[in-house]
Structure formats: C-alpha cells, structure tokens
Amino acid sequence: MRGLSKTSVLVIILTAVLTISLALAADQKSSSTEAQAKSQPAGQIDMSLWQKKINQPVTPKTDAAPAANLWLQRYAELKAGKKIEISKQPVVAQPMAPNAQVDVASPNFPGTDQTSATVAASELVPGEFYAAWTDPFAPGPAAPSLIGTAFSPAGGIPGSWMLPLSGPFLPPPPAAITAARHPSITSHPFGGYIADYQSWGGGVGFLGGSAIWSDANFGGGGPWGGFGPAALVALSLPAGCCGTYFDYPQAKLDDWPTNPPAEVGSVFYTWTVFTDGDGDPNFDGNIFNDPADVNPIAYSFSNTLGGLFPYPAISPPIPISNPGPPSLALQSAMDVVSPAGAGPMPPGALYVAWTGATVIGAPAAVGPPPEGLMYWPTALFIDASIAPGAGAPFGAIPGAGGFNVMVAPIVAPIGPIIGGGTQAMSTVDVAVNNATKPNPCPPGAVYVVWSSATLGNPDIWFSANFAGGAPAAWTPPVRVNQDATPNDQWDPAIAVDSLGNINVIYYDRRMDPGNTLTEVWMSSSFDCGVTWTDAPLSDAGPIPMFTMIPPGYIGDYLDLDENALNGAGSIWNDSRPTFGNQDVWFENIKPTCTIKAGDVNGTGGVPNLQDVIHLVNFVFDKDRPATSCLGTDPGNCWSFVPLCRGDVNGTGGVPNLQDVIHLVNFVFDKSRPATGCLGTDPGNCWNPVRIGECCAP
Template identity: 30%
Template structure:
C-alpha cells in the first residue's frame, strides 16, 4: 500500500471510530450537580435549565452553556458510570510545528478511560515572560470547575498544566467559556460562566478572578450582578483598559443574557473601576427585541470601548453589530449595524465532520491610530461554505469598509473560527481553521491552522501561511474530535480560538501569542480509537519576512523606502527583487482610505536592487496633500506581495 493511501485509510478509520461513539445524553456519566447549599436552590437551577433548553433560543447557546444546562437538568447520580484511569494508548498523528507547544498535560486527564478529555475554547494573555492560557477542561469536573489553565514563565517555550482555576467557594462553580487579559501592572484577570448558590440563588452570571502572582494563585471569584431575574449568562469576554488615560485599569465584561420569556437575547456590559474588586450593574447595549450572541469588547488608545457581536434577529437582519462608549463604559451609544452576514453553523447547520461553528466577530483596535478592525466567518455566495472576512473603520466606528476575504485559497473549502490582534506598531495578525490543503478530496475532513499578517492597517495581507504541522506531508492534519466526551455536547468542538499581543508596562507589546484547539493526538480508550482535543500555543514576532509571507528576497519584491522618512517633494522608492520574483513590478501609492493615488510601473526587472521615483503627484497630475501614504509592490501573479508606509511632506 502506498504511503498516501495508507494515510487516507488511517484518517477514515479514526474518524469512523470517533463518529460512532454515541453521546450518552445528559447525565449518563453523572449529572453535573450544582453546588447547592440547599435542595431548593438546586431544584430552582434545574428548573431554569429545563425551561431554557426547551425554549426556541436554546439553539443559540454556546457549547459550554448548553452542555452545563444539559448536565444540570439531569436527575442521574453524578459519578454512577464513570471509570477512572488513563487512555489505553495515545500518540501524535503528526509532529507539532516549530515553536508550537502543547499547553495541557494529557496525563492529568484522570477519567480518560471514560473519554472525559476535552480541552477547548482557548484564551491567552502575556506579560513579560509570563504567559497564561485558559481553556474549557472537562477533566476538571471534580473540582467544580470546567476552567483549566496552563502557565509559562519562559515566554511560552514550556508550559505547566496547573489544573483548574479554583472556584474557592464550596457553593460555587465555573462552567467554562474562559476569557483572560493582562493589565499593565502585570495582573491577570480570568472570566467564566459562573454559579454560586449562596450568593446568586438559582441564577447564573459571570465570575472574574484575579492573579497578582502571574497565575500561580487566584483570588476568590467576584461576580457581575445579574441583568434580569432567572438569567443564564453566556459567551462572556473581557477587556482591560491599558491606556494611560482616566479609565486606565478599568475592566469590561460582556455577555449574552438568556432570561424568560426568551423572546430576545440582549447583549450586556458590566464594568469594574476598582481593579476587579466589584462590578457595576450590567447595562444593555443591543436593540430591544433583537437576538444576539458572541459579544467581544476592545479598548482604543483614548480609552474608548467598542463591543462587537453577531445579531441573528433584529433590524437589518443577520449580521455584525457594534456599540461604542466614550465615557469609560458608563454609557454606550446606540447599536450600529455594521454589515450583513450569512452565518455558518451555530443554529444554521454544521460543517463537514458534524461539528458546529459560528460567525461571531472578533475585534481589536490599533494603539497607533485608533483604527478598528474585525474578522468573522461568513457563508459567501456560491458553493463555498465558509470564508474569513476582514472589515476596518478609520473614523471610530462611524463607517466601515466592505468585507474583504482574508483567506487566499481558490477552492470552495471551509475557513472558520478566525481571530485577530494588533500590536504596538499597528501590525495585524489573523489566524483561523482551514481545509484548503484537502480540497481535492471532498470526503477528507482534515483541518489545518492558517494565518496572515498586515502592516498597512488591513489594506493588504500577506500570502496565507500554514501554522499547524508545517513540516508534515500532504496527508497530515487534524481530524475533527467530537461526539466522544459524555460531559460535552456531541457536536461541540469549541466556539473560538484566541490570539493576543503581549502586555507591557506601557501598553500593547510587539509579539503575537496564539492558542488554539488541536486535534492531532490520537487516543484509544474502551470506547474505541479517536482523536482528542488538546490546547497548543505558539508565539510569533511579526518580522518583515513574516509580514511579506516568506523569506526576504526569495519569492517577492522587498520594499525598503530608505531614509529619510518623512519624504520630500520627490520621493525615491527603493526595492529589492529576489531570484524567484524577477519580472515587471508595479508600485502603488495609496492614501489612508485605501484609494489609489499614483501608480509607478517598471519593465521586466532582473534580481537585485532597484528604485522608482515619485514626484508627489496623483494619477491626474495634481499635487497630493502632505500626510501618511501606503506603498505597495505588486506583480501580475501576486496581487499584493509587500507593503510599507511613508510620511509625505512638500
């Protein structure tokens, strides 16, 4: 049997084993009891869970949210059928990429024999050499916390699996959907869906816990107040103001609120102005009567707060909505419908492999100029089921660019779960799950992780690069890992991954820190052979070569604008043509709105250093205004190969 044939057979067999594992239903592995102080509180929580799961809005619940409610609604004993012990065998189907590190320790999955081994929904934050990755961890169920975390003190070179973020209170529980940020003081704040029968009664909200020793220990949970009676808080995110302004240090927590009579799903925000010691009563920022999910906050360089989310039903239809605050989160302006989106998965169908996905937006703000950027997955017209799109606002969210596709494949394969981050120089990094390498095999379910970068505010992006398993063969990749864990919804494989830049004492740093769900490891348990959900981490510093998508001078022209910068009335654009990039080169000059100002063309060029002159005039011969301009090098077979920026002065 040929190598490729053998690999394909292995892929098919492993997936078949995973797909045939029957989800045992709520509570079969033992109903996850609420840590109630009295039977009445526990019964109230069970009634809330049952009513919500029977409602029409249950399809919009996050994976952890639905799983928790299903387990709380069970009457079966918690540990009735669990079998302690590790898997019978495990191994990696392909090596992890260089500088890619597994965060969780599979050896700590004490109930792997019962297939309770899910780690997913990653969130990452870094300060100095300290990196913390939090994630959903079903193996920590005995601690009343679904929130595991790994800690690194060497910049992410190695990680220690620290177990669960402790809930501290015996009447409390953490139910996942983790989010984490680091402040300029080096404090880490982690948020999650929470329950405390003593403090909260039968209701659920969001907990925030603080670490002042770089994740070695965590303080007691501080709870956001409920938004409405009988609420279930879902899909939380958290942001911290790391500016030097009057709101510096403020924390902002967002979530979707599920409450009777379940005829709408509002987005709400709660803030802390005292370092997480307490949180304000949440305020609603979405339109009345609308149904929404997946809100994420981000803070701009002047302390302005943006919250973006996905609207399923409301004015404008399905799409991305945003609200903004300019007074430190005390109030928000009216919600703004940003762009329509045809959603993928999450109530509208699942991707191949029977796992669900979503079109929740991810948002970040440039600390350099305040531009606002979002990425999201959407279903474009035609046979392509899911692509990743980017939008930008250069006027504080008042107007937005048309969605631009980020993935540069030419097939109709799926791309989903994108995230982005902007570093202290304004450079952008985006990554997502991708199936392009397997487009010639319609039945192939293999998944990779791809990424791209922009150094011009999202006007252009570098050629996409494979991040996961970059040194592996054409048949290497990740096989969907769903349907095996009795504590997890059978079509759940996480709802998001995460990328952030490091935090420094003065604000955003330069390095990009990524964490994602990885399905490389294959395990064998009493239930059969399957892939497993783990968490991996990688750090990337956006060097010029990475921004261009390849080694300098090998496959694309290399722009070097020269000195001085600012430029005078006559500007010389210097660039280098590599061995593999010989041929005509076109230099485009663009203004900050992305409009073409001038085009400089060259004849066919040999490898080496070249220059083109620009006289400061536009396409019509008019003199351009002084200001910031972007320079892009283009070739016929490469729409955009590199870019830089110049400050033009007369």
C-alpha cells in the first residue's frame, strides 16, 4: 500500500463530506452531547439587553421568594425518569489572551481593593460562571464592605462579565453589619449557586461580633436571594470569657446528581471558630491568644432538595477538629466524592482539610481581626464523613480510629509578611479524583496542596493519598512549582478535571529578581502528582501588588473551579488596570496544555489539511514511504502520541473515521445543523474537543 497523496485524500474528503448528512442525522439524535449552538447565547440570555444594564443601578429583588424551588423541581423530574441535560459536550475555551476583568460592572469606589475572589462554573449551563469577592466602599482595613458579584454567560471571556438582576452586591443580610468579607461560591448540580460569607459588626479587632451567612442564586443571570433574605449559618457569642469570633467560611455543594439522594444538593459549610477560654490574662488586648483559647473548625449542612434541614434551614454547628494540640485551626477546604471517585470512600463522602496553627503575636487591630498576622500554620489535617447530607459524623478516615489525620507538617510556615511587604500565610486546599474518563490515578485519590518555605522561600507543595486519607499513607511532599529561583509562591487552589489531570494555581514571583512583582501561574500534573508542568496564567507579566490595605494585604485566597461542561475557571486579584489597587481577573483555559487536539502531525498551529492527511493515513493504516514503513507491518506507520491528538470528537478510544469527518468539517469550517451553528458565523462549529492531555487549538 502507498501513503495517500493530496489528490487521493481530497477524494476521500469529498466522499466523507457526502456522508456528513448521515452523520448529522445521527448528530441531531444525540444533540444532548453536543456543544450549545453558538448562534444562541449560553443560557438563552439576550446579551444586548444585559449590556444595557451594565453600570446602571439595579434594585435588589429580595423581598419575595420564588414560587417554587427550581432545584427541587428539576430533581423531581430526574427521579420521575425525565432526562435532565447536565452532561453536554464541553464548551470550547477561547485562546488565553487577554485575561478578563470581572469587576468591571462593580461601583469600584476609588482607591478600593477588590480581594479574596471566588468562582464557580455552572453544572448545567454551558459557558456560565458566577463570581464573588470582598468589595469595600473606601480604602483601608476598617472600611465597610459588601460581597461584590458578577456572572458571565459566555465562558468568562473579556467583555462578558455583567451584573445579575440583584445588582453589584449580594443582598446584605437582615442584620446591622459593618463589613461582609471572605465569600465562597459553589455550583448546584441542577444549575445555580450557593454562596457563603462572613460579616463583621465593626469595632476594633475581634470585639465587633461576627456571623456566617448563606445566599442562593438559580443561575441564568437571575438575582441572589433565591430563597429570600440571606440565611444565617452561625452567629458568634459576645466577646469576653468564652466569646467567639467566626472567619474563613467555605461552602461546598454535592454537585453529583447520581450520588445518594440524601447527599445530592446538600450544601456543607465550614469556618474557623476563634474561641476565648480565659478572657485576656496577659492584658495585651487580644482575647484569642491565651493558653486556654482554642480555634476549632466548625461544620454545618443543609439540603436544597428537601432532605434534612431543608435550605434555608441549616443544622446546628459542630466542631470537626480535635480539641487536643494543636488546638488552633486557621483555614479549611472541602471536596466531595462522586460515583466515579468511589473506592476507599463511598459516593457522597465529604473531606475537610485544614491548617493547624500556633500563636505568633498580637498585633494592633485597627479593623477586622488580623488573623493572618497572629497565627502561624504549622501542620495540615484532614477528616471525612461518609454521608454528611444524612447527618453521619466525621471521624470516618479509614484506619484513623475516629480521629482526624495529620497530612504533613508545615516545615517552615510562610509569612506573616513575605517579599515586597505582602501579607501572606500558609494555606491549604483539597481535591478528590472524581475523573469520569480513564486516567492513571486511582478513583477517589485525595490530593492536598499547601504553601511552605521548606526550602527557604515560599513554595507550593503537594501530597496524595490513595487509601481514603488513611494515616501513614500520604505520599512524601512534592514541590509543585518547578522554578529554580529563590522567589515566592503562595496561596494555592487545586482542581481535578474530568480526565484526572491535577491543576493548581497560585501567586508567583519567579520572573522578578527583586521578588516583589507578582503573576499568577498554573501547574498541572498528568501522572497523579509525580511530575508538574508550569505556565503563567496572568498575561500582564510581573506587576506590583499595590494595595490600600496595610500591611500589604491583598486578600486571603484565589480560586479555581473546573468541570467537564465548562472546563477550568481561574480567578484572582491583581493591581491592574490602575496599578494602584486590587481588581478581580479571570482566565478560562489552562496554559499548561501544550498538546492540541487536532494537531495530529504535531507541527503546532491551527489544524489544517496536513493533519487531515495524517489522520486519514492513520485510520486506514497506509504505507509511509518516507520512512520505509509498510502498512502491512505490525503497528501503524502514522501513529502519534498521545492519541488525543487525533481523538478530534472527544469520544475516546482509537481515532476512527468519525474523527476524520469531524476534523474535515473543522478545516473546511462547515455548518453543524444539529446545534444550529452555521459555518458562516464567526468561529468554527467543529472545534476539536479537548480531552486527556490535549486541549483545544
């Protein structure tokens, strides 16, 4: 046999094109697995109407609850046998240029810093992301603030971020507060979101009182306040002996619709409870740094679908960190086990990881409590419940005897002030391998990342556990960032995609010899965390981290969310565009991906006719005279690594004629009737699907 010439390939192409009508007929029957029509905005939102609302005041619509719980309605339909379209073909990411500013529709009062941003990707609507952040009304640490919010119906690309119907802020809770801070947002399995945040009552330091609140949004650009006013999760006790102060809230929904019914739609909350046990015996003005004081991690839950404590009713808080030393917990993170991640732990199980800490001082407080300046994280811990939505207790880690487990010591805690005068501390994040596609990592593997100055400067570290978090089963820590500089990396956030790839984002100063200018980078591992690949995520290069909140406060975290429908969404704050204070930025692709779907011959660039020829020769096992390879030999003369280069339609397995048809349609920019997409539209209806190590071209 001979390799195909361009002429013979074109004959095959024309034949393939003639068969496209048959393929399209089948395509129409399985349109639930295809991308949403690009001729219709994601979520059926009229972009022109939304654009008119940007920068215009909107009256919050929180005076009445909706007539029905949309999530419960969708769940009832699912149980009745109606197919709810949740898993659709992924939205193809746009090129990473430029990053998108998220807070463009926010009032952005002059000189204020938008910090501690969080993001969630819709589990139902292609292209939809919701974001939230701390949004103050004036410069300085004691400024009043609310929770800023925005959404994008178009994959988070520049120009697509706009206000939900409730306006630029989450509606304030029904209580007098000075500041709302530290939001966390999580996506619902049937579309929409839950957010939680902390409120502070004013005064100096811990004396102002605090609470944790929760709010709901059904998505689609609709308003926050989906169930009426914000729900109270927990309220601190008055200052004085045995008083409490709450901070660092986290929220996590069980967003897997096939998990046990008691777990689906359950929302879990954790936060730190700073607890005074003896007043202020050392008279330093701080009631939470004395010998009898403890800081447990508290936990509550609810269920949005009518289970135990139906939302907005929320269970009474319980502590989940051991009362023994170290008794000072600081910051927590959560993840849920899915059916695909079941193994050591069952579907619906919940992991909670946190940092244990010691006191390092009692700085003067001029605003909200400066916990990051007071406590020094010294170890990482984890615990789990096998059925949190059904009320099962924690202490379920295999082999731990009902106790929580130390993941690793933080050998050299970072901060409280690092290079350039930036305030930072060692933080932790956790993720479970819930990959739905074949991958080399065991289902249910638990991954933890944190920051530590183990080698003399802040770096990002990683450990894995393939036995449900069991003690003595954590892998030795691996450094995530691969630079050879003595510069700082901190504030990691982790997510595992549907293909089992592990992605971590963080602040990074490797490109500045002075160790003050900052970027955001991503590191990815395709082998369960053994090796890592780095790439910059922010596109402005190293920039100064100017802030109006002394001493050098730029927020406590950045965030990363990822699912099969919408890919990765990364969010952070930096000093663009004014280089004088912090604003919120977003990126929707993973720059660590260097292998492109459709780039069959590995030459790079946009897939073209040469890639079609290569794929046709592979599928038909043709000769390759240039290498003296015969198609009759064992193997294939036109093989390529990895196979996802030629798995253009993303269905997995060995590339076949369907992949050829898909690639031909892409190269010739054909229409796609099954999705209502026309080849004459901007873009392409047949973009190669990102899968495995491959990303979209």
